[in-house]
Amino acid sequence: VYRGSVKDFQGFDANQDAEALYNAMKGFGSDKEAILDLITSRSNKQRVEICQAYKSLYGKDLIADLKYELTGKFERLIVSLMRPPAYADAKEIKDAISGVGTDEKCLIEILASRTNQEIHDLVAAYKDAYERDLEADIVGDTSGHFKKMLVVLLQGAREEDDVVSEDLVEQDAKDLLEAGELKWGTDEAQFIYILGRRSRQHLRLVFDEYLKIAGKPIERSIRGELSGDFEKLMLAVVKCIRSTAEYFAERLHKAMKGLGTRDNTLIRIMVSRSEIDMLDIREVFRTKYEKSLYNMIKEDTSGEYKKALLKLCGGDDDAAGEFFPEAAQVAYRMWELSAVKVELRGTVQPAGDFNDDGDAQVLRKAMKGLGTDEGAIIEVVTKRSNAQRQQILKAYKAHYGRDLMADLKSELSGSLAKLILGLMLTPAQYDAKQLRKAVEGAGTDESVLIEIMATRNNREIRAINEAYQEAYHKSLEDDLSSDTSGHFKRILVSLALGNRDEGPENLTQAHEDAKKLADVSSNDSSDSLETRFLSILCTRSYPHLRRVFQEFIKMTNHDVEHAIKKRMSGDVRDAFVAIVRSVKNKPAFFADKLYKSMKGAGTDERTLTRIMISRSEIDLFNIRGEFIDLFDKSLHHMIEKDTSGDYRKALLALCGGED
Numbered sequence: 001v002y003r004g005s006v007k008d009f010q011g012f013d014a015n016q017d018a019e020a021l022y023n024a025m026k027g028f029g030s031d032k033e034a035i036l037d038l039i040t041s042r043s044n045k046q047r048v049e050i051c052q053a054y055k056s057l058y059g060k061d062l063i064a065d066l067k068y069e070l071t072g073k074f075e076r077l078i079v080s081l082m083r084p085p086a087y088a089d090a091k092e093i094k095d096a097i098s099g100v101g102t103d104e105k106c107l108i109e110i111l112a113s114r115t116n117q118e119i120h121d122l123v124a125a126y127k128d129a130y131e132r133d134l135e136a137d138i139v140g141d142t143s144g145h146f147k148k149m150l151v152v153l154l155q156g157a158r159e160e161d162d163v164v165s166e167d168l169v170e171q172d173a174k175d176l177l178e179a180g181e182l183k184w185g186t187d188e189a190q191f192i193y194i195l196g197r198r199s200r201q202h203l204r205l206v207f208d209e210y211l212k213i214a215g216k217p218i219e220r221s222i223r224g225e226l227s228g229d230f231e232k233l234m235l236a237v238v239k240c241i242r243s244t245a246e247y248f249a250e251r252l253h254k255a256m257k258g259l260g261t262r263d264n265t266l267i268r269i270m271v272s273r274s275e276i277d278m279l280d281i282r283e284v285f286r287t288k289y290e291k292s293l294y295n296m297i298k299e300d301t302s303g304e305y306k307k308a309l310l311k312l313c314g315g316d317d318d319a320a321g322e323f324f325p326e327a328a329q330v331a332y333r334m335w336e337l338s339a340v341k342v343e344l345r346g347t348v349q350p351a352g353d354f355n356d357d358g359d360a361q362v363l364r365k366a367m368k369g370l371g372t373d374e375g376a377i378i379e380v381v382t383k384r385s386n387a388q389r390q391q392i393l394k395a396y397k398a399h400y401g402r403d404l405m406a407d408l409k410s411e412l413s414g415s416l417a418k419l420i421l422g423l424m425l426t427p428a429q430y431d432a433k434q435l436r437k438a439v440e441g442a443g444t445d446e447s448v449l450i451e452i453m454a455t456r457n458n459r460e461i462r463a464i465n466e467a468y469q470e471a472y473h474k475s476l477e478d479d480l481s482s483d484t485s486g487h488f489k490r491i492l493v494s495l496a497l498g499n500r501d502e503g504p505e506n507l508t509q510a511h512e513d514a515k516k517l518a519d520v521s522s523n524d525s526s527d528s529l530e531t532r533f534l535s536i537l538c539t540r541s542y543p544h545l546r547r548v549f550q551e552f553i554k555m556t557n558h559d560v561e562h563a564i565k566k567r568m569s570g571d572v573r574d575a576f577v578a579i580v581r582s583v584k585n586k587p588a589f590f591a592d593k594l595y596k597s598m599k600g601a602g603t604d605e606r607t608l609t610r611i612m613i614s615r616s617e618i619d620l621f622n623i624r625g626e627f628i629d630l631f632d633k634s635l636h637h638m639i640e641k642d643t644s645g646d647y648r649k650a651l652l653a654l655c656g657g658e659d
């Protein structure tokens with residue numbers, strides 16, 4: 001199925017188009033609107049014919065005339081469209097290695113994403129256009145393992161056999177693990193050989209096998225074992241193997257997010273993918289970033305340049321509200337990856353040679369007399385497990401006849417006090433306190449209710465109920481019921497029971513559940529959409545729900561999260577989305593919340609503190625891994641940049657390391 005956004009123009013006449021372009025550039029000024037309308041609505045093959053007709057009719061070079069008449073980004077875009085794909089790639093690479101410095105990102109993007117045939121055509125076009133050998137030029141302009149991998153990719157010799165050997169898949173996954181994680185140093189040659197030569201289908205299975213045996217995705221190992229441009233190249237290769245459309249969606253988003261626009265990247269991708277997979281890229285973009293590519297271009301560019309880019313984009317998926325096969329495939333792959341069992345690890349472990357009485361003495365000394373030694377308090381509290389902190393509380397009381405919590409409260413202040421005091425509570429006490437704060441007083445903090453209730457397991461929920469009753473002499477269910485309403489209240493009350501099934505998946509039941517979630521035709525108010533989602537999302541086990549979500553994608557070509565966002569609103573939507581994301585990948589859910597708590601102006605310290613405390617002994621190590629995978633920066637780095645003083649020192653101690 002053709003997945004480009006630009007198609008052959010029906011009733012095409014090269015001579016007529018050549019004449020129209022000539023008239024648009026004749027005389028004083030040029031009709032840019034006419035030029036962009038014509039060129040963006042013709043396929044590349046037709047544009048090449050227009051160039052030939054233009055030369056035959058007027059004895060002039062059309063590309064040269066366009067360069068003369070147009071300027072800036074608009075000129076670069078239009079001229080790029082006039083070149084055959086291989087020659088456009090050749091020009092991009094020539095520009096990337098010419099002059100002072102090298103545009104490594106351009107080299108990576110082109111050579112990591114092109115097929116064998118596209119690479120062969122590129123090498124031939126480079127030779128024809130510049131009378132130079134592309135491999136020799138790249139070898140002369142790059143170095144080390146980065147150069148070696150580029151040379152391997154330039155051969156265009158990736159295996160194309162769809163028949164996969166399970167034994168070889170297992171061997172390659174094992175070889176990659178032994179070349180990196182299990183080796184002192186890294187055997188880069190093994191990474192180059194396997195990632196540079198094996199077929200796409202084979203490598204997808206290798207990546208799945210690697211996740212099973214290493215307990216982490218191959219991307220995370222590459223980040224840990226490789227560095228610099230070589231690391232970026234290998235990550236690009238892996239992303240393109242997984243999904244070329246997803247890779248380009250990410251590149252386009254990065255080209256436009258934040259201040260300024262990387263116009264060269266934007267132009268190169270919009271031109272090169274317009275007749276290959278632009279529809280797939282649009283779909284993945286809409287799914288990943290909850291915004292259409294069309295709208296992001298519209299907001300980030302201007303003038304004729306914007307109009308031409310929007311023509312190449314080919315449509316606004318926000319307006320259409322659709323969800324398509326490529327995006328479904330990406331979502332399905334993510335569900336499959338999430339189903340692989342990965343060991344959850346906290347960053348705070350029980351201290352060896354623990355001495356509760358000794359720690360109590362250190363804390364008393366830190367708070368005695370004039371001033372407070374915050375560093376000593378941080379060192380003790382953040383380096384002990386919660387169970388050990390409970391022992392310290394008792395030892396402090398026995399030794400000094402004082403309440404350690406009261407002393408800490410009087411000596412510390414601000415964000416540090418909230419963090420340290422939160423760490424001294426048991427997990428259930430801490431969650432109960434956060435829930436109480438969320439419902440008491442004027443207004444309700446629904447986001448806190450959703451975060452805690454949607455992510456805790458049965459045992460944790462039951463412990464929270466007990467702690468809440470003990471601390472506030474009221475049941476959690478009663479407070480949730482009195483402070484919320486409608487379907488949102490029903491969701492929270494259901495979750496507060498802590499009665500989620502804990503069994504394995506049931507394929508037959510999963511298929512039926514998926515059918516219930518997909519059914520939009522029911523008019524029975526007792527079986528409303530929200531009721532059906534509640535009865536399944538709030539009661540089924542996590543393994544079973546993962547299977548339900550996979551069946552839902554197969555059945556509808558929709559991701560269940562997308563369906564929720566499209567069909568629901570407000571707190572109900574947010575609660576169901578949180579449950580889905582928690583089922584899919586809980587560490588990724590918290591990584592996203594941590595990132596949002598620190599990005600932009602100001603810091604949401606309540607959310608940052610709450611998550612760092614509550615996940616420090618459960619899965620904060622995994623959250624760190626997801627954080628760097630999702631946002632290309634470490635949690636440690638972002639905390640360091642976004643916080644200060646003793647609060648930062650304590651958070652970094654909980655974080656447990658720089659990735």
